[in-house]
Amino acid sequence: MQHIQLVGLAVIIAILIGVPVGIYLTTNEEVAEAVLQVAAIIMTIPSIALFGIMIPILSVIGQGIGFLPALIALILYSQLPIIRNTYVAINNVDPNMRDAAKGIGMTTWQRLKKVELPIAVPVIMAGVRTAIVLSIGIGAIAAFIGAGGLGVIIDQGISRTNRDMMLVGAISVSVLAIVVDTVLGLVQRWLTPKGIS
Template sequence: MGFVEFVSVNWNEILVMTWEHVRLVGFAVIVAILIGVPFGIYITQHEKLSNLVLTFAGIMMTIPSIALFGIMIPILSIINQGIGFLPAFIALVLYSQLPIIRNTFIAVKNVDPNMRDAAIGIGMTTWQRLRKVEIPLALPMIMAGIRMAVVLTIGIGAIAAYIGAGGLGVYIARGISTSYTAMVQVGAVSVSILALVSDYLLGLVQKWISPKTAQSK
């Protein structure tokens, strides 16, 4: 069975697996944003801590994903969650942290000092300055970090199929184990299309918020 025939026969299953992939990546990135953006903002006020955090996040990125999944299995087996959604979810949240924290940190630190001084001059507190001046100006670059995190986790999420997390990686894993070339190709192409579409849509969001940011200047 060739590539086109495989897609036509298994179209419904591909859609189900795509939704599984989107759900896994979506939940992981949302949690990563809720952790990474506030943390990235926080370390802009603590230079020594920022070096430690960014170094640790960088080290996490050097750990091969399959190795991190392997580390998760015995740890989470204690609560009978060694394979499946949870270990994949935790691993993807960890992998998402570096681009989100780093871009948030750099974006806030690179806000025009004159804007920051003006905010201080009119009596804004640190929180008011962040909320009304620095974060709006930093938003496009923060969004760029989120885009990188999404594309990264979509790719790594495919490997999570090896620990039973589902998603489009199932076709890649199953196809490799059975030497079914068309299945591997469908899995790989589907993951690539999902990453490209996600990046494009988030790019539109980034462009949409950029003019608003420019107007706030």
């Protein structure tokens, strides 16, 4: 439950940040390139190093270890797939569809809500699914900074040289990732308009 809570909250916040940012980037190519490069650089930082960087920064507010640094790290790691997929999905909407929407008098907001986002849903959801699976895996490492979750079982198995505990922890993380990805696949199919699927 700790693992699900940590990953779930991180991905919800990441979606609330990443999808609007991805949509905005379709209106500004220069900013898009810079933001995507920064998100890609963050993705290359090893998770244990990112946790280490955050310890002194968040120690100022008394949150150097535990839930908060793990949450922030997972939000940062989730940004690249969500922002990039949203950006690519909206950019790849057929220009003829946009022209048709303009032609019938839709505002920019109506066009986004009724035409572009429904067409972009499968690609955006693919990014969300990638972010969640990634976060479930990285969330296991968060146990090393006191964030709890399934990584605790793996950590205890390593410290006790207990292979069974390590396997139980690793398999639990894998099964959780597979189950969540499968459920999100069904949600993706449900959200995708019939004409697109």
